[in-house]
Amino acid sequence: MNFFLQFGSLNPQQQELITQKAQLTHFKKGDYLSEAGKVANTVGFILEGIMRVCFYNNKGEEITRYFIDENNLLVDLVSFENRVPASEYVEAVTDCTIITFSYANWQYLMQTIVGFEIIMFKITQRALQQKIERRTPLVSEDATTRYLSFMEKYPGLINRIPLSQLASYLGITQSSLSRIRKGLS
Amino acid sequence: MNFFLQFGSLNPQQQELITQKAQLTHFKKGDYLSEAGKVANTVGFILEGIMRVCFYNNKGEEITRYFIDENNLLVDLVSFENRVPASEYVEAVTDCTIITFSYANWQYLMQTIVGFEIIMFKITQRALQQKIERRTPLVSEDATTRYLSFMEKYPGLINRIPLSQLASYLGITQSSLSRIRKGLS
DNA sequence: ATCGCTTTTTGCCATATGGCAAAAGTTACG
DNA sequence: CGTAACTTTTGCCATATGGCAAAAAGCGAT
Numbered sequence: 001m002n003f004f005l006q007f008g009s010l011n012p013q014q015q016e017l018i019t020q021k022a023q024l025t026h027f028k029k030g031d032y033l034s035e036a037g038k039v040a041n042t043v044g045f046i047l048e049g050i051m052r053v054c055f056y057n058n059k060g061e062e063i064t065r066y067f068i069d070e071n072n073l074l075v076d077l078v079s080f081e082n083r084v085p086a087s088e089y090v091e092a093v094t095d096c097t098i099i100t101f102s103y104a105n106w107q108y109l110m111q112t113i114v115g116f117e118i119i120m121f122k123i124t125q126r127a128l129q130q131k132i133e134r135r136t137p138l139v140s141e142d143a144t145t146r147y148l149s150f151m152e153k154y155p156g157l158i159n160r161i162p163l164s165q166l167a168s169y170l171g172i173t174q175s176s177l178s179r180i181r182k183g184l185s
Numbered sequence: 186m187n188f189f190l191q192f193g194s195l196n197p198q199q200q201e202l203i204t205q206k207a208q209l210t211h212f213k214k215g216d217y218l219s220e221a222g223k224v225a226n227t228v229g230f231i232l233e234g235i236m237r238v239c240f241y242n243n244k245g246e247e248i249t250r251y252f253i254d255e256n257n258l259l260v261d262l263v264s265f266e267n268r269v270p271a272s273e274y275v276e277a278v279t280d281c282t283i284i285t286f287s288y289a290n291w292q293y294l295m296q297t298i299v300g301f302e303i304i305m306f307k308i309t310q311r312a313l314q315q316k317i318e319r320r321t322p323l324v325s326e327d328a329t330t331r332y333l334s335f336m337e338k339y340p341g342l343i344n345r346i347p348l349s350q351l352a353s354y355l356g357i358t359q360s361s362l363s364r365i366r367k368g369l370s
Numbered sequence: 371a372t373c374g375c376t377t378t379t380t381g382c383c384a385t386a387t388g389g390c391a392a393a394a395g396t397t398a399c400g
Numbered sequence: 401c402g403t404a405a406c407t408t409t410t411g412c413c414a415t416a417t418g419g420c421a422a423a424a425a426g427c428g429a430t
Contacts, residue, residue: 063325078317132263137324139331139356140248143417146324163378171324176417178379328387348408361387363409 003045003071003099008119017113021105027051027092033074033100034090040079042100046070049096050160054168055088064169066134067093067154067161073127074098093161143172144180188230188256188284192311193304202298206290212236212277218259218285219275225264227285231255234281235345239353240273249354251319252278252339252346258312259283278346328357329365 001015010018027033027049034040036055051074053065065088068074079086080103101109109116134153137146147170151158158166167177186200195203212218212234219225221240236259238250250273253259264271265288286294294301319338322331332355336343343351352362 057323057325061325063323136321138242138248139322139324140242140246140353141356162376168325171326173418174378175380175419179417182379347406358388359408360389360410364387367409 003047004119007122008115010113010115010119014113014116018109021101021109023100023102025098025100027096027098029092029095031092031096032089033092033098034076034079034086036087036089037085039083040076040086040090041103042075043080043103043106044074044098044100046072046074047097047099049098050093050157051090051096052093052165052169053088053090054165062168064165066131066136066169067157069154069157072130073123077124093165137170139171143170143176144184146170146172147177147180147184188232189304192307193300195298195300195304199298199301203294206286206294208285208287210283210285212281212283214277214280216277217274218277218283219261219264219271221272221274222270224268225261225271225275226288227260228265228288228291229259229283229285231257231259232282232284234283235278235342236275236281237278237350237354238273238275239350247353249350251316251321251354252342254339254342257315258308262309278350322355324356328355328361329369331355331357332362332365332369 001019004010004015004018025044033042033044033051046068048070050067050069052067053076054062055065057063074090076086076088076090078084083103110120137150141149150166150170163177164174167174170177172180186204189195189200189203210229218227218229218236231253233255235252235254237252238261239247240250242248259275261271261273261275263269268288295305322335326334335351335355348362349359352359355362357365
């Protein structure tokens with residue numbers, strides 16, 4: 001609940017209603033919040049843990065598009081809002097504690113709680129802002145630079161993410177990443 | 186005006202008002218719609234021509250983030266909406282014909298014309314949609330693949346863009362791009 | 371501790387791309 | 401036309417990263 005209160009005020013009744021519709025879920029490492037090919041049916045907020053958005057390229061390699069960590073909105077927006085199949089997976093990188101809302105409950109809250117839309121607008125805006133700050137690594141940079149700027153953009157994540165997933169995010173192989181790390185230390 | 190009518194209906198008065206507030210502008214190749222460090226003060230729609238969003242990295246190299254072509258919304262949204270200095274340049278790649286609105290006129294239209302916000306919402310949504318489709322080239326792909334998928338995502342642009350700008354978008358040097366082209370033909 | 375499983379590191383060689391500089395091709399303009 | 405300015409192609413060699421496979425390290429369950 002504190003999560004929502006950062007963005008606006010809610011009276012006790014409203015808070016109660018949200019709590020009723022919310023569901024506290026635990027995800028094990030490797031679980032999916034939503035999957036490519038299926039319509040994303042939940043929106044979530046990460047309380048604890050790291051998730052990632054990934055897909056399979058035409059060589060069958062698993063590519064990480066980006067990571068999402070604590071206190072962030074977790075949703076395949078296009079799929080969830082437009083009710084179309086997702087093109088990506090949203091997967092737990094570590095064990096996670098997440099608040100989730102089903103699409104139906106979400107709609108209900110939007111329509112019922114005055115001001116909820118504004119709160120959501122702010123939350124979405126922050127998510128967007130962060131997405132811009134955390135832009136995808138630039139193809140024009142070399143691998144070491146991409147690694148260093150990952151550390152700036154996602155402080156503290158470096159030691160919580162498997163090398164293979166980070167490598168696919170940075171667009172290099174696991175071995176190269178290992179060597180880059182070595183070179184930096 | 187046809188541009189707006191694609192997204193919703195407007196009565197003659199409303200159309201007249203929009204026309205009054207709009208300005209038809211010609212940009213010469215190399216002109217800027219907005220510049221890094223300044224607050225973006227106009228929103229535009231490209232009628233004819235190509236523009237691009239670019240910035241200078243820490244080596245002083247000019248990097249193209251993406252291109253924008255005919256019938257698309259042209260605005261540094263974060264800067265324009267939040268009135269904060271832009272971090273990127275929006276520059277004409279070719280001579281362009283553009284409809285522009287100043288921030289003030291834009292606000293005025295939003296507040297005055299009932300339904301204008303909805304039209305804008307649709308336009309923005311389409312812009313977002315296209316931005317997703319036209320995602321930044323993937324670091325995990327090799328240069329040839331990135332070149333080929335550029336051609337898919339921006340059909341018809343390949344021959345209208347200087348090699349150097351396309352190369353910086355693809356994250357390779359001009360020479361490499363030239364060699365890739367040669368290799369494909 | 372020990373075993374089995376996963377993750378990370380390393381070695382060796384192949385290859386894509388970069389860096390630099392010159393040549394060739396294009397375009398604009400007097 | 402003819403020249404200058406820009407854009408694209410090419411050559412040569414250096415280097416970052418990939419591919420593959422094996423070794424090493426970490427980690428959880430018994």
